[in-house]
Amino acid sequence: MKNSPWLIIGAGAIGLFWACKLEKLGHKVHLVYRSESPGKKITLESLTDETGQQQVSISKHKINSLKAEELTEQYDKVLICTKSFDLKNAFAQVAANITPEADVACLCNGIGAQEALQSILLDTQTLWAGTTSEGVLKVEVNHIKHTGLGDSYFGEWRPSTPAKVFPIESMTVINIRQRMIEKLAVNAVINPITAIFNIHNGDILNEEFKPLINATLSELASVFTHPQFSYAPESQHLTSDNLKNRVNTIAQLTRLNRSSMHEDIRLQRQTENSFISGFLLDNSPIELPVQRLLYEGVAFAEQREEVKKKLLSLP
Ligand SMILES: NC(=O)C1=CN([C@@H]2O[C@H](COP(=O)(O)OP(=O)(O)OC[C@H]3O[C@@H](n4cnc5c(N)ncnc54)[C@H](OP(=O)(O)O)[C@@H]3O)[C@@H](O)[C@H]2O)C=CC1
Numbered sequence: 001m002k003n004s005p006w007l008i009i010g011a012g013a014i015g016l017f018w019a020c021k022l023e024k025l026g027h028k029v030h031l032v033y034r035s036e037s038p039g040k041k042i043t044l045e046s047l048t049d050e051t052g053q054q055q056v057s058i059s060k061h062k063i064n065s066l067k068a069e070e071l072t073e074q075y076d077k078v079l080i081c082t083k084s085f086d087l088k089n090a091f092a093q094v095a096a097n098i099t100p101e102a103d104v105a106c107l108c109n110g111i112g113a114q115e116a117l118q119s120i121l122l123d124t125q126t127l128w129a130g131t132t133s134e135g136v137l138k139v140e141v142n143h144i145k146h147t148g149l150g151d152s153y154f155g156e157w158r159p160s161t162p163a164k165v166f167p168i169e170s171m172t173v174i175n176i177r178q179r180m181i182e183k184l185a186v187n188a189v190i191n192p193i194t195a196i197f198n199i200h201n202g203d204i205l206n207e208e209f210k211p212l213i214n215a216t217l218s219e220l221a222s223v224f225t226h227p228q229f230s231y232a233p234e235s236q237h238l239t240s241d242n243l244k245n246r247v248n249t250i251a252q253l254t255r256l257n258r259s260s261m262h263e264d265i266r267l268q269r270q271t272e273n274s275f276i277s278g279f280l281l282d283n284s285p286i287e288l289p290v291q292r293l294l295y296e297g298v299a300f301a302e303q304r305e306e307v308k309k310k311l312l313s314l315p
């Protein structure tokens with residue numbers, strides 16, 4: 001199976017990173033871009049940690065980049081690396097080139113887009129939902145920087161018996177929904193707060209944000225531990241203390257980074273708000289006033305100053 005190429009869709013930070021990663025692992029890769037071609041060679045500035053110290057190494061990767069309409073082959077392994085709001089369309093445009101038994105994986109943040117994608121797959125195709133804690137920045141059309149070492153996992157969105165194995169070694173997990181809800185919990189705190197207040201990830205640990213962070217965490221814990229929450233079996237362990245540890249650790253590890261939502265707002269791009277705060281508001285069995293304010297502060301630029309005041313006056 002290593003001989004048949006992977007089809008990667010999306011030549012953004014994560015798509016370029018996975019193209020390089022799979023090529024390094026000995027896989028053939030075809031990369032579908034939408035607007036700008038990354039050309040034939042991608043430069044990866046990578047962080048290595050071999051001696052216990054982080055060092056930077058630069059590698060060049062030869063990748064075959066094409067537009068969706070230029071595809072001629074049939075693919076049995078697909079990795080979609082778009083934002084959540086583009087996921088379903090990104091697959092739909094290549095569906096005619098995907099085999100009926102294909103493994104189709106996605107790596108977007110948030111929850112909601114996976115089910116939309118599942119709805120257009122054949123029953124014989126397997127959807128692998130993925131989550132990653134790698135940090136990658138696209139600095140030029142064909143140049144990426146690996147800014148944070150992390151792990152990636154994939155699990156069957158609809159678990160089967162016997163369980164299948166993901167076609168890249170050591171990345172299969174049984175309960176991907178648990179990992180996704182854990183990631184969503186962190187994103188539901190760090191992303192909107194950094195975006196609304198225009199701050200780096202580490203700044204949320206400053207004294208002035210303590211009441212806001214505590215209110216956000218305690219509200220999230222109330223949803224995650226609620227027996228009627230749709231993900232309750234996967235989220236019961238997410239108590240306020242547990243969430244605090246997770247958020248503090250990630251904020252500390254990525255303290256100098258801008259969150260993806262902060263970057264999207266700064267560059268006036270569409271955000272993944274509907275798949276993070278929006279998912280929680282739509283699926284919570286209880287009212288979530290803090291998460292609603294965060295959602296609105298991100299969604300409506302004209303309300304942002306007012307929302308900031310309300311968020312900073314939370315008890
Ligand atoms: N970057 C990171 O460090 C991390 C990212 N993630 C998540 O991974 C996902 C991808 O993130 P990232 O790579 O940073 O996002 P980017 O916005 O950099 O890349 C998304 C890419 O998808 C492309 N795209 C969208 N629709 C299509 C389509 N129909 N056909 C082909 N290409 C398409 C976009 O093309 P165009 O250029 O035309 O817009 C863009 O290049 C997001 O959900 C993000 O939250 C998770 C953890 C870390």
Ligand SMILES: CC(C)(CO)C(=O)C(=O)O
Nearest residue numbers: 190254257258259260261
């Ligand atoms: C973990 C975090 C917050 C890192 O910036 C992230 O996933 C994002 O920015 O979307």
